[in-house]
Amino acid sequence: MVATISLSLSRAAAAPCDADAAARADAIRAHLDREADRGHLWDLAWGTGFGVAAVAYGTMAATRWEFGLDVDDKVRDGMIIDGSKSAIAALSHLVLSFDVERAPAATGDACADLEAAQRALHATASHETQALVLNIIGDLALNGAGFLILGLHDHAWGEAGLSAGLGIPVGLVHLYTMPRASRRAVADGDFEGPPTTWTLEAVRSPSFTGLAVRATF
Secondary structure (H helix, E strand, O other): OOOOEEEEEEEEOOOOOOOOOHHHHHHHHHOOOOOOHHHHHHHHHHHHHHHHHHHHHHHHHHHOEOOOEOOHHHHHHHHHHHHHHHHHHHHHHHOOOOOOOOOOOOOHHHHHHHHHHHHHHHHHHHHHHHHHHHHHHHHHHHHHHHHHHHHHHHHOOHHHHHHHHHHHHHHHHHHHHHHHHHHHHHHHHHOOOOOEEEEEEEEEEEOOOOEEEEOOO
């Protein structure tokens, strides 16, 4: 007989069936409903704000008016660039609206309902991560392109600096206000199953005799 210690890992069901399964599924559904409302408000507020800014910059550029100040070609070009950036940002909220995966309605099977709700939660967290990455890339691309066009093409480095100096802080606030509760919930383990458990088991079979360390997670 050979005594051996073996490590064995097994994954518990995605939605462990326990007395709290139905309540946890309901909590996830309520969470995703709140996230959908936040996402809609975020898109509406920022899309409207960027749209108003685009119209304002376009009007000032066309009329060469900036609160009574003289507007030369370089300032006008800066307005055109800022208006273009605002229009693209507004359009992004219309075309790429915040995506929340809704959990299916309760079916009466608490375990299946919880598993489906957890899948929706993880999908929403993934959408939030993708939206964050895309918005970071978009902000960098818009501000970088505007800076280079004004600086290299129009030789208006002062206007380029002002445009980037305004666009970068707005972009940071835009990112900060983006809904991210689902990512935090997944990262913190909220709405998830029980923590990892370790057990030591004696195993005896025709091919193996020894102790097995099993982790369920």
